[in-house]
Amino acid sequence: MSKPSQLATQVQEELKFHIECYAEDLMNKGVPRSEALRRAKAELGSIPASSEQCRTAWGTRFIDNLRADLRFAARMLSKSPSFTAIAIGSLALGIGANTAIFSMAKAVLLDQLNVPQPGQLRLLAWRVKGHSIVHSSWGEFHSTPDGSGSTSFTYPVFEQMRRQNHDLGDLFAFKNLGRLNVSVDGEAEVLQGDLVSGNFYQQMQVQPQQGRAISPSDDTAGATPVAVISDAYWQHRFNRSQSALGKTILVNLVPVTIVGVNPPLFTGAKGALSSPQLFLPFSVQPAVYPYQTADSLLSSGKVWWMQIMARVSPGTDEQKARAALDVAFKSAIRATAIIKPNESIPNIEVNDGSRGLNQAQGQMAKPLWSLMALSGLVLLLACANMANLLLSRSEARQREIGVRLALGAGRWRIVRQVMTESLLLAVLGGLAGLALGAFGKKAIVAMLSGPSEPLIISNGFDWGVFAFCAALSIITGLLFGAAPAWQLTRTQANTTLKDRAQTVTRRQRGLAGKFIVVFQVALSTLLVISAGFFLRTLINLNRINPGFDPHNLVLFDVRPPLKLYTGEKQIQLFRQLTDSIAAQPGVESVALTSVPPLANSYDTNDFTPEGAKLDSDSQGVNESTVGERYFETLRIPIVAGRAFALTDTETSPKVAIVNQALAKKYFPNQNPIGKTFSTTDNKQNKLVFHIVGLCADAHYASLREDPPPVFYLNYRQAPEVDWGMTYAVRTTSARAAITPALRRAIQSIDRNLPLVDVRTQQEQIDQLLSNERIFADLTVSFGVLALVLASIGIYGILAYSVSRRTNEIGIRMALGARAEQVMRMVLGEASWMTLIGIVAGLGAALASGRIIASQLYGLKAHDPATLAGAAAVLVLVALAASWLPARRAATIDPIKALRHE
Helix, strand or coil: CCCHHHHHHHHHHHHHHHHHHHHHHHHHCCCCHHHHHHHHHHHHCCHHHHHHHHHHHHCHHHHHHHHHHHHHHHHHHHCCHHHHHHHHHHHHHHHHHHHHHHHHHHHHHHCCCCCCCHHHEEEEEEECCCEECCCEECCCCCECCCCCEECCECHHHHHHHHHHCCCCCCEEEEEEEEEEEEEECCEEEEEEEEEECCCHHHHHCCCCCEECCCCHHHHCCCCCCEEEECHHHHHHHHCCCHHHCCCEEEECCEEEEEEEECCCCCCCCCCCCCCCCEEEEHHHHHHHCCCCCCCCCCCCCCEECEEEEEECCCCCCHHHHHHHHHHHHHHHHHHHCCCCCCEECCEEEEEECCCCCCHHHHHHHHHHHHHHHHHHHHHHHHHHHHHHHHHHHHHHCHHHHHHHHHCCCCHHHHHHHHHHHHHHHHHHHHHHHHHHHHHHHHHHHHHHCCCCCCCCCCCCCCHHHHHHHHHHHHHHHHHHHHHHHHHHCCCCHHHHHCCCCCCCCCCCCCHHHHHHHHHHHHHHHHHHHHHHHHHHHHHHHHCCCCCCCCCCEEEEEECCCCCCCCCHHHHHHHHHHHHHHHCCCCEEEEEEECCCCCCCCCCEECCEECCCCCCCCCCCEEEEEECCCHHHHHCCCEEEECCCCCCCCCCCCCEEEEEHHHHHHHCCCCCCCCCEEEEECCCCCEEEEEEEEEECCCCCCCCCCCCCCEEEEECCCCCCCCCCEEEEEEECCCHHHHHHHHHHHHHCCCCCCCCEEEEEHHHHHHHHCHHHHHHHHHHHHHHHHHHHHHHHHHHHHHHHHHHHCHHHHHHHHHCCCCHHHHHHHHHHHHHHHHHHHHHHHHHHHHHHHHHHHHHCCCCCCCCHHHHHHHHHHHHHHHHHHHHHHHHHHHCCCHHHHHHCC
16 A cells, blocks of 8 residues: 555545546636636535545544654653653653563463473372372472372372373373482582473473483383483583583483483473473483482382373363273272272372473462562552653643644544653653563572572563563553543633733642642552561561571582492491591581471471370471581580480480470470380381480471471481481681582592582571562562652652742742741641551551461561551651752742742
């Protein structure tokens, strides 16, 4: 189609031709030329009017008007660069914050697995009524709070179901192993690893970008161990070199050959926030990751540990397929498990698997929605601020609007122009917000990533985020443009074109701006209160006495492969490592533990006191396997009895130490020293221990919970540890200075053992509180931004009010008003707006407090100190913002103010 200008030219030429033809016919009848042209134009209409009608009919008039409005809006904005910069900056902060939070929420809560047709994937689970046959579970899986359902299965059940299933599609499985010791060319490090079935890549429909995928032949007994590595690890370790393919690496001391490299954003079947760097076939489990000694889980019907998925074909009757699979599931359980008379066989469930296992969804859904709500409040504040700025700007343009109305412009035309300016500002703010949102997303990913568990989330935005940002920008433009547009519809041309001198302005004028300021203060109060809650929660948690001394304490993990270190060899290794570390300069004392303090990890075991009445609901007690100097190193007081000694060996009587919480629960009003209790080892054999010490309570896994009952066992007498140990080293040196010495100490015993996750105890606590810290940081940022926007709003409305009331103030001062009285008048105007806003914000905070109550610690959602503190901050900010306008009003010269009068 031709351009609009070409169409207009063609229309004019066509109309001119018709007029000339009509005039020529009249001249042939004897009419003079001038009269003939006049009659022709009268009959056919003027060329400009007819052209306008044609443009309206073709729809090009709307485009022309839009282009003209955009040009005019751009010209007006360029004349006020300060206003434009403040407007775009305010909107960019609000839209950017929402875009960053939404992109994270989308990745965790909404995004499907990065595989073809993820909607065809199904995740299997089971649910049971009555007593479950499942007594032993391992690893990560979804489970119901009452334990009646789970997504974990045994390997024999998987194999038999796969053979019997003919309706749901080929079943495939995966299992997150966690951390693995990996050695490449003699350099040891720790990677996150997954086990997958031989048909995993085939059913996921994923092809490696380099090499080949794990195949069914790789997942058979006796097959050569192979691995597929992630794109991020390929870049980090091999610099994207082709030499990585065919490379043999050691995984827990087992030689494994790299055969492929995954696509960049493929992170397996675990879903959001998962980032395994190594994918191995299930067949390597007995060698690479033996569970509880050297037993193979591939033949065990006791341990439920792996996840099963399926890809359904289009047109599959899923109800029929589920029923058939349930029959296969029950048959597999009967064939592979021992079922007691009072136990029930579970029923199979087939759930949506498009997001994989996605444990992050349950853990982070509520926090992310809370952050979305808070960032939405920030955007509302930005909108209110923009509305106020535009209201003041529209007041200054009253005369211009009056002239345009007097010249015949319709009110809709004026409203359209104002809304075009608002939308142009919103679009520019949205573009700037996209850039800020990308930066914010990177910052959030960095905060959530751990040193050995980097998050693999695209730094870019997909079309969903772009659409969200675009929709947000348009809605934002409509929101803050509505108030000035509505005000301009009330403009009267006759009034605005008169001499505008006046002694007293009408009180109704500016009420809309004051209402918006009240709204801003209310939202700011709500955001500052939220920031106060989360900041005080973080402070309260940091002030908790953990029950031990976290200062000058360095932690690191050692994970010896069970293929080489079991039984006596494992105990000997731990003892050698302890002696080697203790001999290093700068080391005061050293201890080891199976459960590092405040690492959000637990280890529970049976606890049966001899002669004590057990709580029927007891599900086990927390235990920790430790070294002899554990209590000395962590400075946990022994309040009765003794600590472990070097004489507590493998052949001496088994002894234990319990904490005060355990003694209070299981030995109330008794001295626990000398009592005995029994527990079980990895093979469910009964072990009896004598209690020789009572230690003070120390927080075990979390600071939010009171110290739970814990019993401590000496590592030389305890059941074998199959997941490694954490060493706690009290040192006089900083972590960076002591780390090389620790590494030398470990490698002097076994050069293939890496130091895993070296950190200080304070860093461990910071990691434990990372979610609370992120919430505090973000909400405080939102609160500060809210205060800045509110202060701009208060300053803007008062500065405009003083400017508008200059004549009135001049008259007051001419009649004897003092400067301090004028200041009080202006500050009083700010005070009532601020107080109304604070009261409204406090009410909103009290009404919505239960939404965040579960995320707080050490205070209630109606904590008076936090509410009063937030109100005080708002009052101070309001006074600071109103001081300059009040000062300006007090210094007005009455003579200059009344000169125009």
